[in-house]
Amino acid sequence: MTDRYLSVDQVAELLGTSVRFPRRLIEERRIRYVKLGRHVRIPESVVEEFIRSRTVEPIRLRRTSLRRAA
Template identity: 90%
Template sequence: MTDRYLSVDQVAELLGTTARFPRRLIEERRIRYVKLGRHVRIPESAVEEFIQSRTVEPIRLRRTTLRRVA
């Protein structure tokens, strides 16, 4: 399986954030990354895993009838 390696700016654009957010994820080691000399690259699969692990599914509530109290 070949994985695309993204720059910090590309990850920020993908997530819709500034570059500061992916840099913080890297610094706190909350996302996998590869260091190539002075360059940092994040595998596309790591971004997908990060998004998947932070996704919150909605709760299905049962419909209840609202009754008016007289």
């Protein structure tokens, strides 16, 4: 599988955040990245995995019949 390597700017655009957010993820080692000289690249699959791992599914509540006492 060939993976696209995204710049920090591209990751920020993909996530809809400022550039500061992916830079902080890199600094805190919360996301995998590749360092090529002075350039930092993040594999697209890593960004997708990051989004998937932080996706919160909705809670399905059972509807109970609420009746008022007369």
